[in-house]
Amino acid sequence: MFARRTEWNLAANRYSLAVEQARSLEVNGGRRLLDLTASNPTTVGLHFEGERILRALQHPRALEYEPASKGILAAREAVAAYYAGCGVALSAERIILTVSTSEAYSYCFRLLCDPGDEVLVPQPSYPLFAFLADIQDVKLVPYELVYDHGWQIEFESLRRAITPRSRAIMVVHPNNPTGHFTRHWELERLNALCREHELALVADEVFLDYGLGNGSGDERDNATAEPPLSFAANDAALTFTLSGLSKICALPQIKVAWIAASGPPALVYAALDRLDVIADTYLSPNAPVQWAVAELLATREGIQRQLRQRVQRNLRELDAQLAKAKMTSRLEFDAGWYAVLRTPSTRTDEETAIALLEQESVLIHPGHFFDFPGAGYLVASLIAPEEDFREGIGRVLRAMDE
Numbered sequence: 383m384f385a386r387r388t389e390w391n392l393a394a395n396r397y398s399l400a401v402e403q404a405r406s407l408e409v410n411g412g413r414r415l416l417d418l419t420a421s422n423p424t425t426v427g428l429h430f431e432g433e434r435i436l437r438a439l440q441h442p443r444a445l446e447y448e449p450a451s452k453g454i455l456a457a458r459e460a461v462a463a464y465y466a467g468c469g470v471a472l473s474a475e476r477i478i479l480t481v482s483t484s485e486a487y488s489y490c491f492r493l494l495c496d497p498g499d500e501v502l503v504p505q506p507s508y509p510l511f512a513f514l515a516d517i518q519d520v521k522l523v524p525y526e527l528v529y530d531h532g533w534q535i536e537f538e539s540l541r542r543a544i545t546p547r548s549r550a551i552m553v554v555h556p557n558n559p560t561g562h563f564t565r566h567w568e569l570e571r572l573n574a575l576c577r578e579h580e581l582a583l584v585a586d587e588v589f590l591d592y593g594l595g596n597g598s599g600d601e602r603d604n605a606t607a608e609p610p611l612s613f614a615a616n617d618a619a620l621t622f623t624l625s626g627l628s629k630i631c632a633l634p635q636i637k638v639a640w641i642a643a644s645g646p647p648a649l650v651y652a653a654l655d656r657l658d659v660i661a662d663t664y665l666s667p668n669a670p671v672q673w674a675v676a677e678l679l680a681t682r683e684g685i686q687r688q689l690r691q692r693v694q695r696n697l698r699e700l701d702a703q704l705a706k707a708k709m710t711s712r713l714e715f716d717a718g719w720y721a722v723l724r725t726p727s728t729r730t731d732e733e734t735a736i737a738l739l740e741q742e743s744v745l746i747h748p749g750h751f752f753d754f755p756g757a758g759y760l761v762a763s764l765i766a767p768e769e770d771f772r773e774g775i776g777r778v779l780r781a782m783d784e
């Protein structure tokens with residue numbers, strides 16, 4: 383009865399079974415789990431301007447129905463103002479609102495790909511891409527990121543991955559979970575490849591504001607560092623830059639995201655005409671939320687400050703503990719909410735993560751979730767509450783040394 387694209391293997395794997403069991407033990411009075419996978423910003427003890435957020439959702443204009451395909455102008459202008467703050471002049475005409483970055487991806491895939499067409503994706507990266515692509519009948523073809531005192535694109539592997547069916551190169555800037563920004567020289571080479579093979583760039587910038595050099599409040603030395611440039615300023619190839627309030631304002635439940643289009647004007651306008659029809663068919667974003675966008679964006683400074691402070695403090699704690707650890711180190715990164723740990727690769731990451739769960743009551747992501755090359759990687763969330771982080775990382779490092 384069902385389409386082949388939905389033939390997913392939905393059986394629980396060993397890791398998810400172990401998580402389920404550990405959670406049920408905890409609920410039944412067992413040892414408390416220390417969650418180093420915590421990535422929901424609404425449940426890690428941050429202070430949100432609750433009243434201001436709720437008030438913003440009560441705009442009187444929300445009582446009117448205004449079917450604007452790209453989203454209401456006031457909301458798109460607020461997004462354009464966000465980019466102006468990032469140093470990018472972008473007209474509201476080039477912005478299309480969606481309810482999530484995931485929906486923004488699906489619009490881009492619908493715009494660019496016929497069934498079976500290919501999109502090039504970085505590896506390691508964010509695991510949701512596989513499902514997004516399946517649902518849109520798009521084939522993901524990985525290209526490699528390599529680590530050598532920082533991550534970078536392995537351009538030979540990218541070039542090899544391009545076929546006549548390739549339609550776009552995806553970039554996550556900064557990448558999740560490796561936390562590295564695309565460098566200027568990489569952007570130039572990406573643009574050259576896109577022009578040579580008539581490909582579009584799709585850049586996911588949900589963590590753009592969380593550079594370690596963006597000033598944490600604690601880190602005075604870094605407070606004046608320049609923020610990295612956004613792909614929304616790229617005009618050398620057709621580029622779709624995706625972001626949204628789920629990370630910018632730490633409000634994933636509000637469901638506001640967007641696509642910003644840039645590139646050679648003729649291509650941009652042709653793309654926008656078509657995206658307009660796709661967006662008009664769904665008219666996804668609701669009125670109360672759209673009328674609130676400007677005010678919600680205005681709350682970002684306070685919440686971002688708290689998140690940067692949390693990340694910096696947990697990172698300092700991690701580094702202090704790593705200085706005494708024998709078997710674990712961490713990879714360098716520029717931005718984001720995660721630290722990648724390098725651990726002994728004597729067993730699979732899944733086995734390591736299960737052992738940590740069962741023996742230490744610590745929940746941590748195995749690297750294979752993100753398609754790291756080979757074993758020996760764990761991913762720890764740096765936005766976990768500080769007490770849990772300190773104790774949880776201590777248990778992980780001790781277990782690795784034993």
Ligand SMILES: Cc1ncc(COP(=O)(O)O)c(C=O)c1O
Nearest residue numbers: 482483484508558588626628639
């Ligand atoms: C790289 C990346 N892109 C997109 C998203 C999801 O964003 P949204 O909630 O807007 O769909 C996430 C969420 O963690 C993410 O890590």
